[in-house]
Amino acid sequence: MKPLISLALASALSLSLSSLAQAADVTAAIGQSGDSEMVYRLGLQSNFESRWWASDTGHLSGYWDLGYTYWQGGSTASNHSVSLAPVFVYEFAGNTLRPYIEAGIGVALFSSTELDKNRLGSSFQFEDRLGFGVRFSGQEIGLRALHYSNAGIKQPNDGVEAYTLHYRTSF
Structure with missing residues (x-):
């Protein structure tokens, strides 16, 4: 089962890398885990080409997010994860400042099944996210909550x- 999951994830990553390479944005994030350990994240994003439900209020769009996260260890060794997620974004209309909300569900691979006091059960995890922020001049700043779980597979x-x-900034 583990080789099958690895093969599926590798296939998804390779297909997504081609779209990410076309016009990638870069995101840097800093935060804390639920157990107050420091979390550092770097990501590449590629916007969807489509917009839905456009109105005077705003529109729905999204992006692919490929991320690397470093989980600074406290009582246990540090951990690393790589994730891939489609993220849907509702961006409110605005001239210079455009608030947004986002949600997504993707997959992640952790380097270890232990993360401080949490036992993950498997390296394969699902990534759920909710966030909000503001976009301006090709940039954005926001807050995000990420949850990782293997959904009871093991x-x-x-x-966590x-x-x-x-x-986030565009290049």
Whole structure:
């Protein structure tokens, strides 16, 4: 089962890398886990080409997010994760400042199944995210909550959360 999951994730990553390479934004984030350990994240984003439900209020769009997260260890060794997620964004209309809310569900691979007091059960995890912020001049700043869990595929399934402040810029 583990080789099958790894193969599926590698295929998804390779397909997504081609779209990410076309016009990638970069995000840097810093925050804390639910157990107050520091979390550092770097990501590449590629916007969807489509917009839906455009109105005077705003529109729905999204992006692919490929991220690397460093989980600074406290009582246990540090951990690393790589994730890939489609993220849907509702961006409110505005001239210079455009508030937004976002949500997404993706997959992640952790380097270890232990993260401080949490036992993840498997290296494979699902990534759920909720966030909000403001976009301006090709940049954004926002807050994000990320939850990782293997959805009960393997026990134990303690899961882990991260709460981050992020900055995104376009190149």
